[in-house]
Amino acid sequence: MITTVSPEARTPPETRRPVGERALRVVGVLALVGIVLTIWLGLWVTPPDQFMGNWVRLLYVHPPMAWVAFLAYGLAFIASLAYLWPRTRSAIWDRLAGASAEVGVVFTGLTLVTGSIWGRPTWGTWWTWDPLLTTTALLFVLYLGYLAIRHVPGSDEVRAKRNAIAALVAFVDVPVVYFSVYLWQSLHQTPSILNLTTRKTTIHGSMAWTMLLGFCSFTLAFIWLVAQRYRLAGLEAREESHGLEIALVERRLEGGR
Amino acid sequence: MWHDALLVMAKDLRVELRSRVSLNQVVPFALAVLVLFGLALGPNLHLLASETAGLVWMAVLFSCVLGVQRSYAIESTDSSRDGLRLSGLDPAGVFLGKAGALAVQLFALEIVLALVASILYGAPLTNALVLLVTCVVATIGLAAVGTFYGALALGARVRETLLPLLFFPVVAPVLMGAMKAWQAGLAGTPGKADGWLELLLAFAVAYGAIGTVAFGPLLEDG
Numbered sequence: 106m107i108t109t110v111s112p113e114a115r116t117p118p119e120t121r122r123p124v125g126e127r128a129l130r131v132v133g134v135l136a137l138v139g140i141v142l143t144i145w146l147g148l149w150v151t152p153p154d155q156f157m158g159n160w161v162r163l164l165y166v167h168p169p170m171a172w173v174a175f176l177a178y179g180l181a182f183i184a185s186l187a188y189l190w191p192r193t194r195s196a197i198w199d200r201l202a203g204a205s206a207e208v209g210v211v212f213t214g215l216t217l218v219t220g221s222i223w224g225r226p227t228w229g230t231w232w233t234w235d236p237l238l239t240t241t242a243l244l245f246v247l248y249l250g251y252l253a254i255r256h257v258p259g260s261d262e263v264r265a266k267r268n269a270i271a272a273l274v275a276f277v278d279v280p281v282v283y284f285s286v287y288l289w290q291s292l293h294q295t296p297s298i299l300n301l302t303t304r305k306t307t308i309h310g311s312m313a314w315t316m317l318l319g320f321c322s323f324t325l326a327f328i329w330l331v332a333q334r335y336r337l338a339g340l341e342a343r344e345e346s347h348g349l350e351i352a353l354v355e356r357r358l359e360g361g362r
Numbered sequence: 363m364w365h366d367a368l369l370v371m372a373k374d375l376r377v378e379l380r381s382r383v384s385l386n387q388v389v390p391f392a393l394a395v396l397v398l399f400g401l402a403l404g405p406n407l408h409l410l411a412s413e414t415a416g417l418v419w420m421a422v423l424f425s426c427v428l429g430v431q432r433s434y435a436i437e438s439t440d441s442s443r444d445g446l447r448l449s450g451l452d453p454a455g456v457f458l459g460k461a462g463a464l465a466v467q468l469f470a471l472e473i474v475l476a477l478v479a480s481i482l483y484g485a486p487l488t489n490a491l492v493l494l495v496t497c498v499v500a501t502i503g504l505a506a507v508g509t510f511y512g513a514l515a516l517g518a519r520v521r522e523t524l525l526p527l528l529f530f531p532v533v534a535p536v537l538m539g540a541m542k543a544w545q546a547g548l549a550g551t552p553g554k555a556d557g558w559l560e561l562l563l564a565f566a567v568a569y570g571a572i573g574t575v576a577f578g579p580l581l582e583d584g
Contacts (some may be wrong), residue, residue: 247531254528257518270576271514271528277568278532285535285561289542 133329147317158162167219169323170212171241176327177209178248178276185272190267196342198358202272203226203255204334206248208327213245236286243282247275261342309326363458366451370459377396377436384467388428390469395421396479410483415544418472418479419483419537420480420505426533427526429464436515443516447581457509457577461570463507472497479512484566485548492555499559507533512572513580516541535565 147165154161184202187193220238232238254271257264282362365513378384399417403409411553437443444455476497487493511528515521539562546554 211541243531243534246527247483250524250528250531251518253524254514254575255521257515259525266579267514274576277572278535280566281535281565281575287539288557288561289538324368 107255129329129332132325132332136322136325136329139318139325140263143315143322146311146318151315157227159346160223163219163223163313164312166255166323167216168225168321170219170317171216171321172215173210173323173327174209174241175190176245176246177205177212178279178322178330180331181272182276184242185269185276188269189273195266196261197339199268200335200338200342201331202268203252204331204338206272207334208330210245210248212305212327213248215242217241217245227356234286234290236283236290239290240279241284244279247278252276363452363455366455367458367462370446370451370456371462371466372459374433374460374463378463383432384429385470388425388432388467389471389474390420392425392475393478395424396475396482400482407484411485413547414479414483414485416506416537416541417483417502418475419456419500419540421475422468422472422500422540423530423533423537426464426504426508428468428531429467429471430512430525430529431522433460433464433509434512436522438516441555443581449561453578454490454574455583456581457513457573460512461502461509461573463503463506464509468501469497469506472501476571477561485490487548488550489547489552492552495559496540496543496555496562499562499566500536500543503536503562503569504533506566506569506573509535510576512570512582516580536562 143163143165148160151162151165153159181202184198184205188195188198188202217238220241224233225231251268255264257267259267284314399421400410403413405416435448461483476493478486479485510531511525511532515524515528516523537556543555543558543562546558547550
């Protein structure tokens with residue numbers, strides 16, 4: 106974390122930004138094109154499913170969203186570990202974990218919403234207490250809590266350490282929750298993800314390609330979003346320390362008068 | 363570490379014995395929750411009896427949040443936290459001590475709640491041993507998580523609202539485990555509780571270990 110404004114930090118950012126900036130822009134454009142293509146292929150080109158009819162088209166967005174959510178939490182976990190590991194301790198890991206978890210929460214919300222919309226026509230219910238669904242819902246709340254912890258005040262280092270510990274604990278909780286929900290609902294007869302996959306014939310041809318495209322473009326969108334949030338967090342930190350320096354100078358000037 | 367834990371635990375329990383905040387406020391609150399659950403589910407005694415386990419454990423979770431807040435309210439007045447930090451006590455010991463004191467109070471509360479619920483909801487406490495063992499293991503897990511998140515949320519001005527948000531999703535497995543084990547006990551099929559007791563035990567050990575290791579950095583900097 107930049108606590109004092111070093112000369113390097115004050116140099117105009119144009120000197121080192123272009124490469125990353127251009128790459129990021131390419132990623133953003135690719136993600137956008139990919140998502141537009143996915144929508145076009147998913148809505149107009151691919152055929153409706155034998156059992157699910159047009160509802161199968163959610164296949165091209167719902168699994169990629171869930172994938173991105175879990176990818177995001179994985180990245181947040183690794184970044185937090187990297188922060189806690191003394192040799193790699195750096196504020197960039199804390200920022201990366203925060204950016205990734207934020208995107209993860211958004212995509213978990215989207216996963217829950219699209220899954221619920223999909224569940225209504227295919228399972229006949231908006232919600233079922235399936236282990237996967239329940240764990241996802243708890244995951245959503247768990248990481249909202251993590252994002253709330255990130256706003257708890259403290260010095261930069263204290264906050265980063267606290268965030269990293271909280272992220273680790275949240276991540277460790279996920280398999281425990283899944284396992285216990287699995288045990289918990291085993292007596293009930295509820296429709297589950299498995300029923301759906303066994304009933305569904307294997308997907309092939311244009312459907313498989315569209316789904317693959319969906320996965321790729323959502324992953325690119327994830328990279329773009331995390332990079333933007335990460336950059337913003339860095340700018341915020343710099344602005345904070347810069348503002349502090351300005352305030353210090355002003356106070357000194359007041360004292361000198 | 364264990365000696366320090368005993369010191370801190372004795373201190374917290376002594377504060378409670380003298381102030382009686384848990385006894386005069388948390389216990390009545392938990393009883394009110396039990397009564398309100400009864401009102402929410404209607405006067406159908408059959409339904410209440412079948413849901414006793416879940417209702418009691420929800421009341422315990424609500425009370426646990428209050429217990430954690432009380433446990434840290436003790437430390438936040440008169441800069442006792444600085445005192446605790448300067449005392450040279452092992453942070454792991456402080457964690458275990460605070461969690462231990464919380465666990466003792468929660469355990470006492472659970473006994474009261476179980477007795478009152480059995481009367482209010484018409485559920486005889488069969489297989490008391492299973493129920494008791496469940497209480498012990500679940501309480502250790504709850505106290506460990508509560509003490510850990512209490513320390514994590516310590517610096518926040520929004521502590522009162524942040525703590526429940528952090529605490530509830532994490533202890534979902536404890537709720538499920540304790541509820542199912544109690545259900546098995548109350549229904550007279552204690553064999554079904556075994557798997558759940560193992561889960562509760564694993565949870566208690568895991569969070570006890572996490573708290574013991576992570577409490578040092580949290581307390582030092584918080």
